[in-house]
Amino acid sequence: xxxxxxVLASLVVVALAGTGxxxxxxxxxxxxPTNLILISIDTCRADHVGCYGYPGATTPNVxxxxxxxxxxxxxxxxxxxxxxxxCSMLTGMxxxxxxxxxxxxxxxxxxxxxxxxxxxGHGFQTAAVIGAFVLDSQSGIGQGFDTFDDQLVAGGASAGxxxxxxxxxxxxxxxxxxxxxxxxxxxxxxxxFDPHDPYTPPEPFASRxxxxxxxxxxxxxxxxxxxxxxxVKELDLYDSSIIIIVGDxxxxxxxxxxxxxxxFVYHSTTKVPLVVKLPGRRLTKRVDEKxxxxxxxxxxxxxxxxxxxxxxxxxxxxxxxxxxxxxxTPRPIYSESMLATKYGxxxxxxxxxxxxxxxxxxxxxxxxxxxxxxxxxxxxxxxxERAGRFQSALASMLAEYRRANExxxxxxxxxxxxxxxxxxxxxxxxxxxxxxxxxDLEDPKNFIEIHAKLESVxxxxxxxxxxxxxxxxxxxxxxxxxxxGAHNRLGFIGxxxxxxxxxxxxxxxxxxxxPDSDNAPLWHNNFGLLMRQKDRFDEAIEHFRxxxxxxxxxxxxxxxxxxxxxMNRGAxxxxxxxxxSLGEALMQQNKLTEAADQFRQVVTIAPDNAAAHYNLxxxxxxxxxxxxxxxxxxxxMRLQQAYDAARRTREQSRRPDxxxxxx
Numbered sequence: 001x002x003x004x005x006x007v008l009a010s011l012v013v014v015a016l017a018g019t020g021x022x023x024x025x026x027x028x029x030x031x032x033p034t035n036l037i038l039i040s041i042d043t044c045r046a047d048h049v050g051c052y053g054y055p056g057a058t059t060p061n062v063x064x065x066x067x068x069x070x071x072x073x074x075x076x077x078x079x080x081x082x083x084x085x086x087c088s089m090l091t092g093m094x095x096x097x098x099x100x101x102x103x104x105x106x107x108x109x110x111x112x113x114x115x116x117x118x119x120x121g122h123g124f125q126t127a128a129v130i131g132a133f134v135l136d137s138q139s140g141i142g143q144g145f146d147t148f149d150d151q152l153v154a155g156g157a158s159a160g161x162x163x164x165x166x167x168x169x170x171x172x173x174x175x176x177x178x179x180x181x182x183x184x185x186x187x188x189x190x191x192x193f194d195p196h197d198p199y200t201p202p203e204p205f206a207s208r209x210x211x212x213x214x215x216x217x218x219x220x221x222x223x224x225x226x227x228x229x230x231x232v233k234e235l236d237l238y239d240s241s242i243i244i245i246v247g248d249x250x251x252x253x254x255x256x257x258x259x260x261x262x263x264f265v266y267h268s269t270t271k272v273p274l275v276v277k278l279p280g281r282r283l284t285k286r287v288d289e290k291x292x293x294x295x296x297x298x299x300x301x302x303x304x305x306x307x308x309x310x311x312x313x314x315x316x317x318x319x320x321x322x323x324x325x326x327x328x329t330p331r332p333i334y335s336e337s338m339l340a341t342k343y344g345x346x347x348x349x350x351x352x353x354x355x356x357x358x359x360x361x362x363x364x365x366x367x368x369x370x371x372x373x374x375x376x377x378x379x380x381x382x383x384x385e386r387a388g389r390f391q392s393a394l395a396s397m398l399a400e401y402r403r404a405n406e407x408x409x410x411x412x413x414x415x416x417x418x419x420x421x422x423x424x425x426x427x428x429x430x431x432x433x434x435x436x437x438x439x440d441l442e443d444p445k446n447f448i449e450i451h452a453k454l455e456s457v458x459x460x461x462x463x464x465x466x467x468x469x470x471x472x473x474x475x476x477x478x479x480x481x482x483x484x485g486a487h488n489r490l491g492f493i494g495x496x497x498x499x500x501x502x503x504x505x506x507x508x509x510x511x512x513x514x515p516d517s518d519n520a521p522l523w524h525n526n527f528g529l530l531m532r533q534k535d536r537f538d539e540a541i542e543h544f545r546x547x548x549x550x551x552x553x554x555x556x557x558x559x560x561x562x563x564x565x566x567m568n569r570g571a572x573x574x575x576x577x578x579x580x581s582l583g584e585a586l587m588q589q590n591k592l593t594e595a596a597d598q599f600r601q602v603v604t605i606a607p608d609n610a611a612a613h614y615n616l617x618x619x620x621x622x623x624x625x626x627x628x629x630x631x632x633x634x635x636x637m638r639l640q641q642a643y644d645a646a647r648r649t650r651e652q653s654r655r656p657d658x659x660x661x662x663x
Contacts, residue, residue: 034304035237036119038244039190039228040089041221042082042131043197043261045250046273048218056209058219061226062275065243067284069277070321074290076333076352080249080261080269082134083108085293086141086191089248090114092297092314094334096401100140101338102431105518108140113309115297116144116187122306125186129173131193133163145189149173166202167194167224175231182235190228194221195251197260198459214251240279242303246296247272256375257448259455262339264444265350265359266375270335278303278321289326290354291317292333313401330354334397338431340444343451343483347434348444351394358390362443366390391437398435450476450483457489466497484514491526504530521550521571525578528585537589544582551575576602580612583619592619610639 046052050059051066078088084100087108091098092115100106108114116126127147135141135150142148152165174190194201194217201209201216205223209216225245232238252258252268261269272293294314301308302316320326330353337348349360357375359365366380366387380387434441453476460469470493476486487510494503507527511520528543551571583598596619602612617632 034185035241036124036185036187036300036304037190037228037232037241038115038188039225040086040192040246040248041195041218041225042191042193042248043195043251044218044221044247044273045253045268046247046271048215049273051275052273054215056212056215056219058209058215059222061222061229062245064226065229065245065277066275069243069275069284071284071286072274072276072291072317072320073286073288074354075246075272075274076290076292076335077247077249077270077272078293078335079337080265080335081337081339082132082196082248083139083141085248086135087112089246089293089296090116090141090189092294092312094294094313094401095336096398096435097313097403099403101336101433103134104431107138108143110140110143112140112143114141114144115300116189118144118297118301118306118309119185119187119304120144120146122304123185125181125183126189127177127181127186128189129170129177129191131165131167131170131191132196135191147177149177164193164196167192167221171224171227174228178228178231178235192221192224194218197251214253241277242279243275243277244296244300245273245275246293247274248293257452259452263337263448263451265335265337265348267373270350276321285323287320288354289320290331290333290352291315291320332393332397334394334401337444338433340447340451341432341434342485343447344442345444345447346438346441347432349394349398349435351390351397356386356390358387358394360391360394360437361445362439362441363445364391395437402435450480454483454485454489457486461489461493461496466493469493470497470502482513484510484517487513488519488523491523495526495530500530500533504534521547521574521578524550525574525581528578528581532581532585532588537585540585541582541589544578544585547578548575548582551578572605576606576609580609580615583612583615587615587619592623595619596623608639610636610643613639 048054048056048058050057050063051071077085079085079095079101081103083103083106084095084098087098087100088094091108091112093112095101098108098112100108116128120126126145128142128145128149130136130141130148130150130152133150133152136152137148137150142150152163170190170192174188177188195214196217199213199217200206201213201220205216205220206213209219229238229243232241249261250267250269250272251261252264252266255268256264256266258264258269274291292314294312295317296314298308298312298314299317299321302318303321308316315331332351332353335350335352341347346362351358351360352369355368355370357365357367357369359367364380364387365375365378366383367375367377368379369375371377372379453472457469457472457476460466460472470490473486473489473493476483477490480486487506490505491503491507491510494500494506504527507523507530510517511523511527514520517523524543524547528540528547531537531540531543551574579598579602583595583602586592586595586598596616599612599616599619602609603616606612613632614636617629617636620626620629620632
């Protein structure tokens, strides 16, 4: 029978972070609705999953799906970071094309076409439940979803203190959506974040896995996934479903000197699991061909009988699902990490086949994966010709993958967003996009110790242990006084501890060392606030104006209307914050007309900003314009009352037994 005669009854995709695929033979249902459920388990190594050989009974529910499904043994993530990996997973495009290379200062641009958009265009209901702030709506991942639930706090306040929600809460929301949307077709995307550092599984998993809390987090997440699978069965969708379990990236767990992920591109963080269960009869088998996360979109579209958009960089894996054998030609697979470039180091660009892996950087690496699966023995000096062929292949791949304009994928981030990303363990500033072979830059391998120390600073900050955070940051500067990230962290620590001299010193040094950094607008804004505290208003005004100048190009004509929430979003939030602070500094210098102009510009763009209305009322009153002042004051009070009412509603919705910092 031809593929066009078949209609899949249901598709469930579960994303993990690990290493491999399992493949099963199948029969397709000839009629019935078609649904897709994509579940992503963040930071899950395949070798901690039972069906990949882990002995600790971490994943009985995933294993049950695998016994009726397909396992691919070698799946590579294009980048070991949450946002860019999911961008590739949901677009079928490599990072050089979709333009997202990190979690900070990036978003999936509006020009990207996501799987959700494609399926919605074919009549699918589309919904997503997100487990962490790194994939919230401002990340761009929500394109194409009719419902995009990124509410991480009880009561629906996504701007709350906690930047993630537990697996059980993701499942609860997902199952409620399934109950409310029984009609087909639909696409439901679920994102579980729990295996991400820090590893704090709830009981009984904390006790069962006390020697490996990371494994305990995976076990807890597996339980939550099992509850979704149970709901699918309850709704009589399981037997007609395709279930895919796939990962975004792994976790190094100390291998190669890296404690977590994102820095290196070794298999500990780039090799991920992928389990697929197809509808109908099943004959479990394993597929050993090496594949990529970008293959998910073309494979899903093929299984659903939909036309492929032009330019997809992934490959349709349907022949492998059908049990066909590859033609024997090694397929090159791409992966990258730009994380070390934020320290002035080189990028890491990798290309690998079934047996070999080449990593391009200042001191390139070549590994025989058959003899050296741990990537410990660099044989480049022994195989220079092979390395040269890989270098040429990488250049050809980059020429194919890159696009000319990536402007819509970069954003400036506001202080609140950066703080929430720090709470998830993401530190430092934006990366540089280095695709050229440049041996003059420092090799990332030489900087891993500094990177580890910066991660420690972030951990101490998250624990509010500012004394140790400052100690480690100063240790870094004693070794490398030019590490901008350490100066940035000490500036933040100075603000948090009330040590304005410390903050001024290190924000100033950060600006001196990296005046063109994407973080420069934030540093100027913070520097201006510190100068105001010192009553050095002329300097404060100078820095506020510079922050405005640097962010204004991102604001369309300076006339885009926004609401109060935009004070906490990207370049617009920083632009509005700097204007508000500039107006306040001008007020303190009694430059009332200039101050009024700044406040009016804020309320023109963000009419729901109560502080700007209030400050404008004060200035207008001092200028003798009583009627205008009264109108602005009334609006400020109305907005404040609305805000207070919303806050009370959120507080009342909190469970009595739930600590405030977990709501």
